[in-house]
Amino acid sequence: MVRKEEEKQKKEKGMQLGKYELGRTLGEGNFGKVKLAKNIETGQPFAVKILEKNRIIDLKITDQIKREIATLKLLKHPNVVRLHEVCLIKASTFVTQFPY
Numbered sequence: 001m002v003r004k005e006e007e008k009q010k011k012e013k014g015m016q017l018g019k020y021e022l023g024r025t026l027g028e029g030n031f032g033k034v035k036l037a038k039n040i041e042t043g044q045p046f047a048v049k050i051l052e053k054n055r056i057i058d059l060k061i062t063d064q065i066k067r068e069i070a071t072l073k074l075l076k077h078p079n080v081v082r083l084h085e086v087c088l089i090k091a092s093t094f095v096t097q098f099p100y
């Protein structure tokens, strides 16, 4: 099990999602992983939250996720990480980026 996860991590490292190159996993939430990533155009580092679209649809929480994104977009506070961008990379993935 641990080995399978290690292999998955190795495969994902260096993978490109849109204009972001993925690095190591920073953490894991209820609906997906947060990975360190680099914008390949600017070299700027970001924390990228990758949400599995199918899982969100199965759990019937699409509206909740949309509300969370809308709220995060409005939040501007020095102690709260800023939501930079939301991308739909492929049919099964939502990606959100936070400055790292």
Ligand SMILES: Nc1ncnc2c1ncn2[C@@H]1O[C@H](COP(=O)(O)OP(=O)(O)OP(=O)(O)O)[C@@H](O)[C@H]1O
Residues within 6 Å of the ligand: 026, 027, 028, 029, 030, 031, 032, 033, 034, 047, 049, 081, 098, 099, 100
């Ligand atoms: N901007 C960031 N920089 C560094 N690490 C981060 C950042 N955002 C999230 N993480 C790491 O990823 C973990 C999971 O983040 P996430 O936002 O998915 O948590 P959550 O809000 O508990 O999850 P969910 O929204 O799925 O319920 C965090 O506990 C943290 O360790």
